[in-house]
Amino acid sequence: MSTQVTTGLQVRRSVELTIDGEKVTALEGSTLLDACRASGKEIPTLCYGDTITPKNACRVCMVELEGSRTLVPSCSRKVEAGMIVKTNNERTSHSRKLVLELLGSSVDLSLTKNVARWNEGYGAQPTRFGAPSYHHSDRDEAITGHHHQPDGSTAETVHQDVKVDNTLYVRDYSKCILCYQCVDACGEQWQNTFAITTAGRGFDARISTEFAVDLTDSACVYCGNCIQVCPTGALMFTSEYEMRQDGTWNEPEQTQTDTICPYCGVGCALTLHVQDNTIVKVTSPSDHSVTHGNLCIKGRFGFQHVQNRASD
Amino acid sequence: MDLKIASAVATAEERNAVDSLLGLAPETSQGGERNVIGHRVARGGESLRGLRHLLLPTLHAVNDRIGWLSRGAINYISQRLDIAPADIYGVATFYALFTTNERPARQVHVCVDLACRAMSGCKEDSIPNGAVASPCLGVCERAPAVLVIETGSTLRYEVLAPATTTEINDLVAGKSAGVEQEISAAVPQAPDASLVLLSRIGRVDPLSIDDYIASNGYVALRRAIAIGAEQVITEVTASGLVGRGGAAFPTGRKWSAVAGQPVKTRYLICNADESEPGTFKDRVLMEGDPFALVEAMTIAAFATGCQHGWIYLRGEYPRALKNLTNAVESARSRSMLGENILGSGFSFDITIFRGAGAYICGEETAIFNSIEGYRGEPRNKPPFPVEVGLFGKPTVVNNVETLLNVLPIINDTGEKYATWGTTGSKGKKLFCVSGAVNKPGVYEVTFGATLRELINLAGGLKTGSQLQAVLLGGAAGGFVGPQDLDLELTLEAARAAGTTLGSGVILVLDQSVDMVDQLQRIAAFFRDESCGQCVPCRVGTVRQQEALARLVKSSGTGNSAVDLQLLRDLGQVMRDASICGLGQTAHNAIDSALTRLKVFSA
Numbered sequence: 001m002s003t004q005v006t007t008g009l010q011v012r013r014s015v016e017l018t019i020d021g022e023k024v025t026a027l028e029g030s031t032l033l034d035a036c037r038a039s040g041k042e043i044p045t046l047c048y049g050d051t052i053t054p055k056n057a058c059r060v061c062m063v064e065l066e067g068s069r070t071l072v073p074s075c076s077r078k079v080e081a082g083m084i085v086k087t088n089n090e091r092t093s094h095s096r097k098l099v100l101e102l103l104g105s106s107v108d109l110s111l112t113k114n115v116a117r118w119n120e121g122y123g124a125q126p127t128r129f130g131a132p133s134y135h136h137s138d139r140d141e142a143i144t145g146h147h148h149q150p151d152g153s154t155a156e157t158v159h160q161d162v163k164v165d166n167t168l169y170v171r172d173y174s175k176c177i178l179c180y181q182c183v184d185a186c187g188e189q190w191q192n193t194f195a196i197t198t199a200g201r202g203f204d205a206r207i208s209t210e211f212a213v214d215l216t217d218s219a220c221v222y223c224g225n226c227i228q229v230c231p232t233g234a235l236m237f238t239s240e241y242e243m244r245q246d247g248t249w250n251e252p253e254q255t256q257t258d259t260i261c262p263y264c265g266v267g268c269a270l271t272l273h274v275q276d277n278t279i280v281k282v283t284s285p286s287d288h289s290v291t292h293g294n295l296c297i298k299g300r301f302g303f304q305h306v307q308n309r310a311s312d
Numbered sequence: 313m314d315l316k317i318a319s320a321v322a323t324a325e326e327r328n329a330v331d332s333l334l335g336l337a338p339e340t341s342q343g344g345e346r347n348v349i350g351h352r353v354a355r356g357g358e359s360l361r362g363l364r365h366l367l368l369p370t371l372h373a374v375n376d377r378i379g380w381l382s383r384g385a386i387n388y389i390s391q392r393l394d395i396a397p398a399d400i401y402g403v404a405t406f407y408a409l410f411t412t413n414e415r416p417a418r419q420v421h422v423c424v425d426l427a428c429r430a431m432s433g434c435k436e437d438s439i440p441n442g443a444v445a446s447p448c449l450g451v452c453e454r455a456p457a458v459l460v461i462e463t464g465s466t467l468r469y470e471v472l473a474p475a476t477t478t479e480i481n482d483l484v485a486g487k488s489a490g491v492e493q494e495i496s497a498a499v500p501q502a503p504d505a506s507l508v509l510l511s512r513i514g515r516v517d518p519l520s521i522d523d524y525i526a527s528n529g530y531v532a533l534r535r536a537i538a539i540g541a542e543q544v545i546t547e548v549t550a551s552g553l554v555g556r557g558g559a560a561f562p563t564g565r566k567w568s569a570v571a572g573q574p575v576k577t578r579y580l581i582c583n584a585d586e587s588e589p590g591t592f593k594d595r596v597l598m599e600g601d602p603f604a605l606v607e608a609m610t611i612a613a614f615a616t617g618c619q620h621g622w623i624y625l626r627g628e629y630p631r632a633l634k635n636l637t638n639a640v641e642s643a644r645s646r647s648m649l650g651e652n653i654l655g656s657g658f659s660f661d662i663t664i665f666r667g668a669g670a671y672i673c674g675e676e677t678a679i680f681n682s683i684e685g686y687r688g689e690p691r692n693k694p695p696f697p698v699e700v701g702l703f704g705k706p707t708v709v710n711n712v713e714t715l716l717n718v719l720p721i722i723n724d725t726g727e728k729y730a731t732w733g734t735t736g737s738k739g740k741k742l743f744c745v746s747g748a749v750n751k752p753g754v755y756e757v758t759f760g761a762t763l764r765e766l767i768n769l770a771g772g773l774k775t776g777s778q779l780q781a782v783l784l785g786g787a788a789g790g791f792v793g794p795q796d797l798d799l800e801l802t803l804e805a806a807r808a809a810g811t812t813l814g815s816g817v818i819l820v821l822d823q824s825v826d827m828v829d830q831l832q833r834i835a836a837f838f839r840d841e842s843c844g845q846c847v848p849c850r851v852g853t854v855r856q857q858e859a860l861a862r863l864v865k866s867s868g869t870g871n872s873a874v875d876l877q878l879l880r881d882l883g884q885v886m887r888d889a890s891i892c893g894l895g896q897t898a899h900n901a902i903d904s905a906l907t908r909l910k911v912f913s914a
Contacts, residue, residue, distance in 0.1 A: 102855065193314075201841075202842035
C-alpha cells in the first residue's frame, strides 16, 4: 500500500523497497542514500555534499542493486518501488576498500573526516600500491593524452605545491579528490562566477583557473563558497593554514557561535569559529534558508574589524 | 553573465577565425568594436544564451587557423559565446587535438597503438623528433600510420600509411605525403555488387549523388516513406538488428523507445567517433559510401520522429569529413535533406560535428556533453538517452555500421534480413582484420563465420608468421589464442567463450609481437583516455599500468603473485564501480591475456 505525503504543492508518494533483506519505505524522488541512512545503515561518502547536486564521482557509496550489471551510486540513484538493495556484501566492501585505497594512495586525505575509520573498517591499505611519489609539481602543464611511462617503483600521486597567491585562502590540490563541488559552487549551482574549472583529463585532471593563473588574475570574487563545500581541506582559510603550519590550530578547543552577518540587509547566517578569543574562520550552516552555506567576501572574510584590539 | 576578462586580447587573425564561424560581433554586443555612440553598450547575457553548442566548432576554427588556443583567443570566444574563460579552458584542455600552448603549424601524429606497433611501428619512446605520439588513427589495415595536420588559412591533412621512420622524418621536415591510397584498397572483397554493406565500395563514386542514386540509392528512403514510420520500426525490430558499436543493444527496441516518448523534440546522433584501437570499418564506410549513411540517418529520423541529426565524427578522419560534407550538401541540394523531404512533409537535417581527440566521446552520453560544448565526460544513467539525451531531449544514438544495416532491412524486409546469421546474431557483420595477415582490411560476412574463416578470408597468415594471439574487439575486448581459431564469431558464441566481438576488431599477432608490450600499451591507452571523472577509472588505470610495469621486472619470481592479485582487485573495482564502459572494460584485455594466454605466469 502506498501512502502520500504532501509537501507544499507537491504530492510525493512513498515507495517500498528492500534494503539488506528489510522492507523499508522511502519518499519518491529521494535517493538510495537517503533510504539507507534512514534505516540506520552507514554508507561512506566523500564527494557527496548536502548543498550540491551529487556528481557521484568518488564511487565510495556504491551499493548492489538487483538487476543491475554494475554497482550503483547510492548518492544519486533515486528510489524505485520494488528495488532490492544490498549495502554491505563482499562486492560492495571490495569496491569501497579499493576506492579508499586508490584515493588514499594518490591524494593526501589527512584532513578528510572519517577516512581513517573507514580504512580500518574496510581493511584498506593505501600503501600496497607502493611508496607515494611526490615529485610532480608540473600538473598544471600536463599535456592531454600524454604521460611518462611509470616504472612501477612508486605510486603516482596528485601532489603539487600549495598555491598561496592571495591573503584570504590557500589551495592545496595535493588534498583534492576531484569531487567537483568547488567548481559547481563557483559556477552554475551557486555563485555563477566560473573562476575555476576542471582542466585536463584522466589522472591529470585538476582544478584550475584559466591557464592556471593566480586567483588574483582570475574571475574569483573571494566568496569562499568553494572552501565551504571542500570535503578534504584542499581549500582553506589562510588563517587556518598558517595556524596549522605553526602547530597552533586546535579544533577541539574552538567554539562555534552563530550570528547574523552585520554588513547588509540580506541576513546571512554566520558561524564564527573562535579559538583563544580570536575568530579563525567563518562558515555558514548549509541548511540555513537564506544562505544554504553560501556567503560573500564580506561575510566570509571581513571579520578582522571585530578583533582589532585597542592596543593594536 | 558578468564576465571577467583578463587583459590578453585576441590577434586580428584569431578574431577572424572566430568571426568566420560566428559572424562579426555587433557593435553593441560583447566582443564588438566600440564606437562613439555605442561605446557604453556591450550586450551579453540573454541574447547570447543558447550558443554553448558552438563552443567546440569555434575552438576548432581557431585551432585550425592558428594551430593553438591562446589566452587572447579564449577571451574573445568567451565574450562572443558568453562563457567564462576558465570554463572554456577546462573544455579546451580536455581534448587532445586542442592545445593551449603555442606549437608549430605542422603536426605529425604518429600512431603508436596496438596494430601499428605490432607492425613494427613506433613506440612512445621511439617517435622521431618533431613528431607526436597518437592513439589509434584507424588506418590499421595499412599500419603503421601517420596523420599530418597542418594548420593555417587552409587546413591541410595528409595520411601516410604504411610509414617508415625515414618517411616520418621527411614528413616532419615538411615533405608531402603524396596522394592517399584509394578507399577500396581497404576492402579486399571490393568491388563486389553482391555484398550487402560494402557493395558500393570501389564501384560507385563516393562524391556523386547521381552515381549513388543510380546504384540503388534512396530506394530505401522512398520505401520507408511509403510504408510509414511505425512499419519501419516493425521491420527493424523483426530483422533482429543489434548495435554494431560494441554494446549490441537491439536497434528496434531503441527506436521504439524514442518513438514512444511524449516529448516531440527528438534528436538523432550517428556515433562516428570510431576510436577503439584496431577499428576502421566506420571510416571505410563513411569514406566509401557516405550517401548511404545520410540516407540511413534520414530513415532513422523518419521512423523515430527526430527533427535534427548529428554525425559525431572523430577529428582524425579527414577523408571521411570531406566525403560526408559533400554528401550532406549534395543531399540537401536535391531535397533529400532539409524541408519536406521527397514531398513527404517530413523535414530533417544533419550537422557534421568534429570530435577533437577523445576516445571517451564514443560513449553515448559523453557525445551529448561534447556536442553541447562541455568536457566529454559521461553522464550518469539513468536517465537513459531515449528519455533524456542531447539537450535534455529523447535521443537515438546509433553507430555508423548499425545505421547502414537499415538500408537492406527496408529494401528487402526485416524478415529477409533475419534469415541471415545464427539464432542469436542476425544479419551481416563487418570485421576489421589487421596485423600479420596477407590482406588486411574490412571484411563483410554473414554472422556465423569462424575466426579461422575470417583469417583465411584475409589471405591467411603471412609467410613465416605463426599465430601467437588474436585481439578481438579492440582494447576494450579480449585476447584469444591459437586454440580458439574455431570460435564462431557470433555474439552468443563469443559470450559463451568468455570474450567479446566488441567493435569487430580482429588483430592478428604473430610470434614477432611482444605481448607484454601490447599489454603495456593497452594500459597506457586507458590511462590516457580516461576522462578522470570517477576514482576507479581515474586512479585505477594508473595503478594498473604501474602494476604491469612491476610485473615486467618480476615476471617468474615469487614477487609477481602480489601484483597479479592487485590487478585482479583493480579489474573488479573498475568493472563494478566505474561510471561508464571505458572504466568497466579497461581491465578486460589484460585479464584475458593473463588468464587465457598465461602471460606473466611462466
